[in-house]
Amino acid sequence: MPELPEVETVRRGIAPVLEGARFLKVQARRKDLRIPIPDDFSFELTGKKIIKVGRRSKYILIHIEDGPVVILHLGMSGKVTLYKLDEGATPEIGKHDHLIFETDGGMRMIYTDPRRFGLVTFADPDKLDEHPLLASMGPEPLSNSFHSDYLMEKLAKRKSPIKNVLLDQKIIAGLGNIYVCEALFRAHINPERHAATLNKREVEALVPIINDIIREAIAAGGSSLKDYAQVDGELGYFQHQFQAYGREDQACINQGCGGTIDRIAQSGRSTFYCKRCQL
């Protein structure tokens, strides 16, 4: 599932292909994903130049010269694939390939999303921060505004389990189920603890751990990026080893712990953690 590091990896993969190029052809193959695709989607983008490919949280932001910003979200199952059009047979369009972009550089970019939890929409570049999808979003975990004083203050008001609060995009942007489990495991914090019970020392430890986990995952994603000029391919899903997530019934990796990773449900979502060393 794409969380911030996967989305950043997609961004880094498509940026060199799109930035400075022009869209020669843009096609939306259905009317909606999670929300309607703009009626004028193709019209607004065809022939336009791409200035910059950015990211906010899990949203990819494609800035168009004299045009809108394209907000692209991968949802649960969204993927982006790049092909070079002049090399051999072009792969067939699949039934879940919803968006097709072709550039004057001879590249085709496909957006695929079987579950359609993703979305694509337009934003006004002058009011990007005010767009409803972005307006109430918390700080980026790697930004200066995400620090322990900030998090401490936010957690103090929350009665919910720390796991749920870290998933709240208004508190911190970009974390999903996997990286929250990993961060709490590394910080030795029990995911069921009420957020407000975390003390200063724990929050001061948690913030750099979240930073490290996101940084490491982005680095892993970066090293998985192929050179688009040489190899066609799917972006953003890369091999990554998790210490807690998905390891139900396996041994806790912490030295001398001897515990086993448990799986519980919190708000209908799986949490993986070690009862013995996450306190």
Place this chain on the structure above:
DNA sequence: ACACGCTCCTGAACGC
């Protein structure tokens, strides 16, 4: 302001 459950969707995995 916060908490919580519901909803969207499809493919994979599982049980009989």
Place this chain on the structure above:
DNA sequence: TGCGTTCAGGAGCGTG
């Protein structure tokens, strides 16, 4: 082998 059921989950939305 095949069919039905359950599960996975990001995040907006409505309700309390």
